[in-house]
Amino acid sequence: MPTLPRTSASVLAATLLLAACGTEGGAPPGGENGEAPVQAEVLCPTDHSAYGDTQPSEPSPRPSGRPSALPLPSAEGATENGVRITALHSWGPESGCAGVDYSADFELTNQLTEAATYTLTFGFLSASGGAVDHGERTVEAVGPGRTVKGTVTMNETLGNPPAVTGVEVTKVRSVPAAEASSASGTCPKSGVHVYADEGDAAMGLRVVGLHLVNCGTLPYRLDGYPELELQDEAHKPVDGVRILEGTDRISTGLGGDGSPEAVVLGPGEAAVMSLAWRNTTQAGEPVNAPYVRVWARPAATPVMVVPELDLGTTGRLGVGPWRKDETNRGAGGTRP
Structure with missing residues (x-):
């Protein structure tokens, strides 16, 4: 697996x-x-x-x-x-x-x-x-x-x-x-860098951070949760997985709980949210979704990240709300 x-x-x-x-x-x-x-x-x-x-x-x-x-x-x-x-x-x-x-x-x-x-x-x-x-x-x-x-x-x-x-x-x-993720470099036309980190895994619990950096010149507003589409190795949509708002039903203390709040990012500021799941395997066929297509907000340009979701047979993915990332003060990138 x-x-x-x-x-x-x-x-x-x-x-x-x-x-x-x-x-x-x-x-x-x-x-x-x-x-x-x-x-x-x-x-x-x-x-x-x-x-x-x-x-x-x-x-x-x-x-x-x-x-x-x-x-x-x-x-x-x-x-x-x-x-x-x-x-x-x-x-x-x-x-x-x-x-x-x-x-x-x-x-x-x-x-x-x-x-x-x-x-x-x-x-x-x-x-x-x-x-x-x-x-x-x-x-x-x-x-x-x-x-x-x-x-x-x-x-x-x-x-x-x-x-x-x-x-x-x-x-x-x-x-x-056209949908490749980036953490730095030339700023995309969308005005934001979107990328996934390497995550953490322990005792079957997986947590990956999804990051967004405003590399443009205007404020960027986020409100709530991103829209996600899970894809398998052949880039086919993965069905049968419940996408949960919040990570508390996966595990507590992951930073993806609480009610979503509006986040307004100035140029160079960043936001982060968490994906959490367990790779427990019981009865049934394990589900693997290497790719996740992400819309950071409604009508946003989609970005595809590769968090390698090994969901086992749990059928659930916890998604935390966007929150400002005070630890990441992006340099903004270079405009095309």
């Missing part, structure tokens, strides 16, 4: 490494065979490319440096939900790039009928087939039918690195590009 996603310390370290080493901006979609370059992580700025010459105007989706190629378990590379592993590399001390043990190249094909933003999770595998570590990549705004290329990394470990002999795609999540 799926659980709430967690980012390990090692994956976080890899993310920080990429941010520290620098990033090349991706070019607009184009190219032959429907392929489009994506944002390229530069692990080690260097003039040497182990992957052949790359035109400066066409940023490579692969890291620079001197890695050693490793054989893939399958020469063809199996495709999982439109994602195919194309290469696996080891980055030893001789590579000239500190901070990375392994990297894998992949190709992603958008099999949907609209542009989508993808979050991909990969497992780096040992010879026994067990996962040594995980890596995650987000690929934004892939056009329908297009194929893009990218790289995911496993950061350097203390001591002797584990022997990695393979890599697999463990999870693929996609949301319509």
Whole structure:
């Protein structure tokens, strides 16, 4: 049964490494065979490319440096939900790039009928087939039918690195590009950032916070509860789940109780509400709803978040009212 996603310390370290080493901006979609370059992580700025010459105007989706190629378990590379592993590399001390043990190249094909933003999770595998570590990549705004290329990394470990002999795609999540959530960056036309946090899970109780930041220039009013639509892995609506106003019937002390009050957010101010559920499984078929489409207020632009609701057979989701988040003073973001 799926659980709430967690980012390990090692994956976080890899993310920080990429941010520290620098990033090349991706070019607009184009190219032959429907392929489009994506944002390229530069692990080690260097003039040497182990992957052949790359035109400066066409940023490579692969890291620079001197890695050693490793054989893939399958020469063809199996495709999982439109994602195919194309290469696996080891980055030893001789590579000239500190901070990375392994990297894998992949190709992603958008099999949907609209542009989508993808979050991909990969497992780096040992010879026994067990996962040594995980890596995650987000690929934004892939056009329908297009194929893009990218790289995911496993950061350097203390001591002797584990022997990695393979890599697999463990999870693929996609949301319509027009409805992708964001916590910062360019302010959407709606004037608000909407996103879900990583949540908390203990003894079968799940709680995820849904956040809204006014990144616009005008006040933004919220009153009551957001409107939600639960979707399964195929983006089909999930029926048979009772959406409860308040979280007290799920558990007490979660901060989602009480009567809703009007919340007016000035520019840079934020609001938060809670989703709460239990993943108890008894008689019946467990219900999983990875996606939640959110309307923050009536007639608002919908935003899709991915809280990975594993509702078990409980059939209930508690929804707290919007309240001002005094701990989050957003910077507002950049207007498009």
